[in-house]
Amino acid sequence: MRSLRTGLSLAALVTGAALLFAAPVAHAADTPLRDLADAQGKVVGTAVTGSKLTGTYGDIAGAQFNSLTPGNAMKWGTVEPAQGSFNWSEADQIVAFAQAHHQQVRGHTLVWHSQNPSWLTNGSWTTAQLGSLLRNHISTEVGRYKGEIAAWDVVNEPFDEDGTYRSTLWYDGLGAGYIADALTWAHAADPDAKLYINDYNVEGVNAKSTALYNLVKDLRSRGVPIDGVGLQAHLILGQVPSSLQQNIQRFADLGVDVAITELDVRMALPSDATKLAQQAADYRSVVNACVAVARCAGVTVWGFTDSDSWVPSTFPGYGAATPYDENYAPKPAYSAIAAALGGTTTPPPTGACTAAYSVPSQWNTGFTGQVRISCSGASLSSWKAKWTFGAGQRITQAWNATCTQSGSAVSCANASYNDAVPDGGSVTFGFNGSWSGSNPVPAVTLG
Numbered sequence: 001m002r003s004l005r006t007g008l009s010l011a012a013l014v015t016g017a018a019l020l021f022a023a024p025v026a027h028a029a030d031t032p033l034r035d036l037a038d039a040q041g042k043v044v045g046t047a048v049t050g051s052k053l054t055g056t057y058g059d060i061a062g063a064q065f066n067s068l069t070p071g072n073a074m075k076w077g078t079v080e081p082a083q084g085s086f087n088w089s090e091a092d093q094i095v096a097f098a099q100a101h102h103q104q105v106r107g108h109t110l111v112w113h114s115q116n117p118s119w120l121t122n123g124s125w126t127t128a129q130l131g132s133l134l135r136n137h138i139s140t141e142v143g144r145y146k147g148e149i150a151a152w153d154v155v156n157e158p159f160d161e162d163g164t165y166r167s168t169l170w171y172d173g174l175g176a177g178y179i180a181d182a183l184t185w186a187h188a189a190d191p192d193a194k195l196y197i198n199d200y201n202v203e204g205v206n207a208k209s210t211a212l213y214n215l216v217k218d219l220r221s222r223g224v225p226i227d228g229v230g231l232q233a234h235l236i237l238g239q240v241p242s243s244l245q246q247n248i249q250r251f252a253d254l255g256v257d258v259a260i261t262e263l264d265v266r267m268a269l270p271s272d273a274t275k276l277a278q279q280a281a282d283y284r285s286v287v288n289a290c291v292a293v294a295r296c297a298g299v300t301v302w303g304f305t306d307s308d309s310w311v312p313s314t315f316p317g318y319g320a321a322t323p324y325d326e327n328y329a330p331k332p333a334y335s336a337i338a339a340a341l342g343g344t345t346t347p348p349p350t351g352a353c354t355a356a357y358s359v360p361s362q363w364n365t366g367f368t369g370q371v372r373i374s375c376s377g378a379s380l381s382s383w384k385a386k387w388t389f390g391a392g393q394r395i396t397q398a399w400n401a402t403c404t405q406s407g408s409a410v411s412c413a414n415a416s417y418n419d420a421v422p423d424g425g426s427v428t429f430g431f432n433g434s435w436s437g438s439n440p441v442p443a444v445t446l447g
Helices: 033-040 055-064 089-100 127-144 169-174 177-189 207-221 244-252 273-292 332-340
Strands: 017-020 043-048 067-070 104-111 151-156 194-199 228-231 234-236 257-268 296-301 352-362 366-376 384-388 394-399 401-406 409-414 426-434
Touching: 033 043, 033 055, 033 332, 043 055, 043 104, 055 089, 067 089, 067 296, 089 104, 104 127, 104 177, 104 257, 127 169, 127 177, 151 177, 169 177, 177 194, 177 207, 194 207, 194 257, 207 244, 228 244, 244 257, 244 273, 257 273, 273 296, 273 332, 394 401, 401 426, 409 426
Parallel strands: 043 067, 043 296, 067 104, 104 151, 151 194, 194 228, 228 257, 234 257, 257 296
Antiparallel strands: 017 352, 352 366, 366 426, 384 409, 394 426, 401 409
16 A cells, blocks of 8 residues: 655655754764664664665665665566566665665565556456466566565555455455465565565554454465564554554464554644654554564664655645654654664754755756755744855855855855744745756755
8 A cells, every 4th residue: 555656756866964053953863773673683674765875865774774675666567567578776776775784675565456567457367377477476576586685575455444355456366365375486486585464554453454363374374474464554643553562462473473564654734843742652652562572573664754755645734754854854753763672862952943955856957956944942033054065066046045155155145035933933945056067965054
């Protein structure tokens, strides 16, 4: 159900940098999340977009997480857009990044009703042909990454909300046996990979999660290779199921692992301090539940930054669902995850105003830049933002501010109608510029 696909329309070049007068804006855990998780014997992962694994995005993905999940790069529609024609470029990129950063990879996903290529969904297949196509796909993809993928979401979202099997290409064409077959074929292709069934709205004890429980129990009784269940955990603010830990435990008691695979907690926009505090409590509840059960393998967030979240495009009016804001600053949810994993955090200073620089779009020789000035525990009646370009960039036009440039030094002062920044509020200004060769992000100071 839940992919990063709706977040991919954001510019791939978005980056950010911020300075807080003389103090750093990002008060992350004293110990990276991945080290805290390692100490607990758990995974803390994130879904990622391969093209964004550079700059600040790549730095955070590599430093904070010990596992990566390709958001879209390993889905059938991506890897085999035309029958017999394969594109592994983004999947290979993510695997290589993970290996370079000593991270696991969670493969996602082999059998799903969505994001399949049109040649597959529009074809007229006999039962034998459809089964052969599925077996070949699983064998090819799992075999390609044999020994490089720690766990696979083999079957994704097989159930409807009432616990009946979802009507899909696979169920309608092959019957319920497609699940056992898929697991068996994946195991044959890589006997060392952990094999999961993954679904949403199965976090608490309900009809859907009970259907999944009964399926796993049956598969295990028949010797089908099933190693774990994935609870996606796309949650709404304040609605963590009270039976989450109980549900994790009952699956663990079947002798399988459990993973929280796609965690985010969406809220009605705009966000505010009260909502962010509740979100932090929700994240902590989920991680606490996993830490409390030995066979809970860990928690993966579905994108770590709000700039890469699928939520706003899928749930209009909702967003701010991840542990980092759109400018890569850790939110209270980040600190809550760290605390649940046994870490400590340095509280942010009071009376702080920040300036964050980003690049929403870039083309051959030009780019559009934006600076957001935000205050928390402080306010401004006027402002001036300064930075130094590092690669010869030149501002050609600005709005909502008056900008001057002398050599590489830039100074932007508020327009008369864009001057005050209240406590808890923000203002933005933008500009067009030219670049050649590279366009690194400068550090911005307020003065």
